[in-house]
Amino acid sequence: MYSLQITQNFGNTMLIIGTIGMLFMGVMLVMALVFHQKRILLFNKMAQEFEKEKQELLLNSSIKFQEEERQRLAADLHDDAGPLLATARLYLNENLIHQDTAIQLQSIMSARQIIDDTIQLIRNISHSLLPPTLKNFGLDAALVDMFDKINNTGTIKASARFHNNTERLEDNQELLVFRIVQEIVGNILKHSNAGFIHLTQNAQGNWVYYRIHHDGKGIVQKEFDELSKKAAGLGLKNIQSRINVLHGRIFFEMDNTQSYYKITLEIPRQY
């Protein structure tokens, strides 16, 4: 009877301790989750502020880039087209002074040559602003054309392959993708000392994927993120700002075989 009483008392004590302990543990667990969520919220707020600063930096660099483009365009027109047209004007003026037909013919021929050169110069400037292949035949043709031209130099092997391009991107999206690929390829040619560059395109659902492989010295995502923050990395900032405009993503990785660097662009058709 006495031992039964002891057992029952022990059981009741266990019950109270166990219940309080379990409840306490449960409350602590829930509170830990809530505090953890609040910490994440704080962290995300900081990340958003950081992202805002980054966006401002990208916007500034984009404006700076546009200004530089305008200056380059102005310099091209002023330094090349301006003197050419002035010279053509001088030749034509000579026609008013000299009445000799042979001299007049000579000066007209010279003026014509100069005007032809000027047309070619303006065409080149225009092509650098918007490649005609891109405008007329679309992104795949423009990129294949770009890679063919690089390949024809004989210094580097370049190829492009489009797997699924039946549904094209919008014109403005194609131009932005072209500029991004142009910038990446330019960087590879300048800095990587690569032996080959290969571009692959594929698509699934709402997403279009472009991947550039090269076997030179490349960068990985961490380096890209660091370089994009530096004032000197204007080209990379432009890539990032164009990706942001497209609502896409970019990944700088190394191949599993550690032989290639690969840059993957993921572009949504609609966002």
Place this chain on the structure above:
Amino acid sequence: MSKIIAAILKAFLVIYFLSYLLLLPLFFIFKRKNKEAVVRVIFYYILYIILQEFLTFMVTFTPGLRSFIGILYSSNSLVEFSFFCAFYYFLFPREHKIRKITVGAWIGFILFSLGYFQIYGNKENYKFGSFVAGIEALLLMLLCGYYLYFQITHTFNMFVYRTFNFWIIVTFFLFVSSTFFLYLMADSMANSKDFQKYYMYINSGANILKNLLLAFAITRKFVQAPEKDYSRPELDLDDDLILNHKT
């Protein structure tokens, strides 16, 4: 002193019944227009706990019905776990593996409970179904724990503690935590007068806590988890480069 204790007990009893009466009006005010499966399950669960409380009251205080109290208690684990599984099933995105696990756990638990009741139901010391209730509590705690873990690892909703889903999980989690030892010991300690007293206090306290948390959950907004996370598809983006360029 005894008058004070009697007043406290009276107040406790009033809160206990009021906590049940609070649920349905609150549901009709805050969730009447919500047709989500998760919310509907909780509505039927509220109806069930009110009915169950009424039946327990009737069975306890009607001498001829007292023999049914064991069945009532035993069936409670089954029905409660079924409601929780239904709620849990609809809580997760369609493609999530935990849905299948939940169905598996539910079927397993039903079979186990029925088997256990079949084997031990007629034994003399079987009064409450402690073992079944213990297994139910453990399963519930595991599932609730996974949900809380899922919230930490998949932070698609930053304000999880403001959602209906979270507070329902907290309700079940704290209820089974606080009654775990009570139900586990109920069969073996049923003859102790002190235990019966503690049972009443702890069970009533846990039910009040559950009802108040349920009431709070009802006032919160229901948030559905996103159907599918975006992931990079397995497309050919490498073009057998080793063959093309490295040989």
